[in-house]
Amino acid sequence: MIAQMIVRNLFHRKLRTLISVLAVGVEVALVVVMVGLTTGMLQETAKRIEGIGADIMLQPPSSSIFLAFSSAPMSIRIRDRLKTIEGVRAVAPVLLQSSTSGGLDVVYGIEPESFRAVSGGFVFHEGRELREGYEVLVDDWYAAARRLRVGDTLQLFGHDFKVVGVVEHGKGARLFVPIRTLQQLFGAVDKASLFFIKCVRAGQTPHVMGELRALFPRYEIRPLKDLLSMMTPSSLPGLEAFHRSMIALAVVIGFLVILLSMYTTTLERTREIGVLKALGASKAYIARIFLVESALLCAAGILAGVGLSYLAKGVLTSIFPTLSVQITSVWLLRAAAIALGAGLAGAAYPAWLASRRDPIQALAYE
């Protein structure tokens, strides 16, 4: 009986119901897409680094796992020492720079030969390997997003780079330039930001890492197979706070919308509340009507939010093909719980007010 009354009440004010559902949907989508975007980018970056095929990554002391924040204080000559370690097959120095032309991109400065030795080489969609000077390789996603072909010019760091090849994605970065060019551009001659190390056999990784730790005790030495699990929002400074801020914003939106919606509903239905009280409805009975009504609004909003999230993902990835939005069932459930909690909290005050309304005043309400 209550369910019938609640459903009919929701349909009685269709526009208000629709707006409330949409607001809760936006709340859910905001959480899911924001978290999905940041997590997706991290995971996609981690997969790309793993995709290089190296076994170990050596970075200077206190370096971040997030390579965009790395600097270049290491001498490239460390490579010679690394090569002498038993079990090491290849070492590839990489100089990193972040480019902000048209978005934030990490550019790898590489030596084609050593990078090939570690990674097995690029799969070329078109073009050729890097040589010297202002040449750049772009991966296929980047090329598609920027509509780049071999022979086109790409401006990086205030210089025009010639696109000499389009390669399969998944080898660390989306942009590769000769390491010497990058060293000269940034005054980092003979410097590298990190070394990718390939072992003769994968089973030798622990041994090589032990040797590395003995030789470079303060350096960051990470096995690449664990990178995916290490690249989480909690390991990126500020990202957790960003997530919490987004969630707080979403909670406030959901809370206020449901509060306003249910408050106007209780005002509008004051006489009904009086009638129900006259019929002997308890305070709990009346509060339950409004709480269940808001829970239904939230449930519909959550469904709308799931749809909106996938819609937003589709739109974002079609406009920005290099973006990765990771929508997970865990965050869908969390966003649903957040929306439901915020909605019920928002409905609590109007429900409480309704349950305490004086029946005679309510019956006389115009």
Place this chain on the structure above:
Amino acid sequence: MEPILKTENLWKIYRSSQVEVSALQGVNFEVYPGEFVAVMGPSGCGKSTLLYVIGGLTQPTRGRVLVDGNDLAALSDAERTRLRRHKIGFVFQRFNLLPTLTARGNIAIAQHIHGNGFDPHRFAVITRMLGLTERLQHRPAELSGGEQQRVALARAVIHEPKLLLADEPTGNLDTRNSEIVLGMLRQLNRELGQTIVMITHNPEAAAYASRVVHMRDGVIVDGIPAD
């Protein structure tokens, strides 16, 4: 026989800032099971206040109200709500049906609040007696005033209350519909033994009752057999 309703020196004083209005000034009044009592009086004499107090919608300032032996003044708000749910039915001048529910829903919700679930037999008896069988799927906006008041009547008696309280039940109806509703109140009283207290200022409506009492300035001034 014990009265189903008894008031003893019942006072209700409304206080607003520095003004006090005594709506009831020592009402002594008894209603016995199976009676149909009309309470008549001019506007502002305290009729509706008396109905609200004996219906447990508000507390008296002084005095006692005994409904089926329960002293309302001694009950908590929750206990009065429970008593209302099980022992009292209300009919209002303005029908007060829930606009989103059908006639069936408006009647059934009273049974739902009562807590004993839907009783199809009782439902059929009442809706047939009140001539609502063909109108049950309609919403209030699709019903005439007389039909709406009959739905309200069905809602008030569906859970077999000990006492039916009607506040100017024909105040918003034309003559024909008034006669129908009053006739049905009398039918409920005579056929089902329903005890009824009806507030009215209309002598023609009061004539349907088995007893008429008059109120003036917050007190019952007499008790006159109507038949």
